Amino acid sequence: MSEDNAKLPKKGGLLKSIGKILILVVIIVVLVALGSVAGGYFLPRYMPAIFAPATTNNKAAASKADENLPKKVPLDEKDASSGQFKASYFAFDKPFISNVQNSGNLVQIGIGISTYYDDRVINNVKKDELPIRSAILMTISNQDNQTISTEAGKKQLQNQIKDVINNVLKDKEGFGGVDSVYFTSFLIQ
Numbered sequence: 001m002s003e004d005n006a007k008l009p010k011k012g013g014l015l016k017s018i019g020k021i022l023i024l025v026v027i028i029v030v031l032v033a034l035g036s037v038a039g040g041y042f043l044p045r046y047m048p049a050i051f052a053p054a055t056t057n058n059k060a061a062a063s064k065a066d067e068n069l070p071k072k073v074p075l076d077e078k079d080a081s082s083g084q085f086k087a088s089y090f091a092f093d094k095p096f097i098s099n100v101q102n103s104g105n106l107v108q109i110g111i112g113i114s115t116y117y118d119d120r121v122i123n124n125v126k127k128d129e130l131p132i133r134s135a136i137l138m139t140i141s142n143q144d145n146q147t148i149s150t151e152a153g154k155k156q157l158q159n160q161i162k163d164v165i166n167n168v169l170k171d172k173e174g175f176g177g178v179d180s181v182y183f184t185s186f187l188i189q
Contacts, residue, residue, distance in 0.1 A: 017173070067114040067174050070117035085116035090125055091184055098137050110184035111136065111161065121177035127166070128172045135164045149188065150169070 091112035100107055110123045115121040125132060141161050147153035158181045166176030 001153045019068050058126055069121040070115075070177050072116050072118075074155050087114045087116055087179070088122055089114050089121065090122045092129070092133070095185060096133070096140055097135055098140040100140075100145045100148070105145050106189045107143070107148065108185065108187040108189070109140065110186070112182040113162075113165065113178045114182070116179055117177040119174075121169070124173045124175075125178070128168060129157055131172065132165055133167050135168050136161055139146060139164050145188070154183065154186065 020167065089112060091110070095110045096106050097106060097108045099105070113122075140157070143153075143157060148157055162178055162181040165178045165181070169176045169178070
């Protein structure tokens, strides 16, 4: 008789397992909901700086920071509203020498920059020359020999170098300000 009972399917076996799964899902949903509510309640209390609304003090600090940023220098000091600005120039003393990607060639480039902002931009470039030189060399070394041999490729490289310089300045000083990059010499060997 025990063999006959073993062959018979248990009553409600499938129904019981579905019921257990349903109860488990309901418990998980309730726990997630309670966790979300608790997180929403306690997190702002223990990390107020992250959840603090913008106050007038924060706005005042932002406006003071804007005052410290370089300003464009008008071309005509008498008529600052003319929309024309005076350019300032700076040339790096040493040329940039790097190998060219997928080639045995070397490139030697003299670089200068211009800005329409006040002297702080040029002073920042001088102050941060080491990281700027490194970033420029990385950019040059990623160039293809055939690309930089064309006029369009050289213009593209100028724009890339301008972006790289501005990114370094933004990272180090909080403001870029370089408007153009010029090649003072360009030699591919």
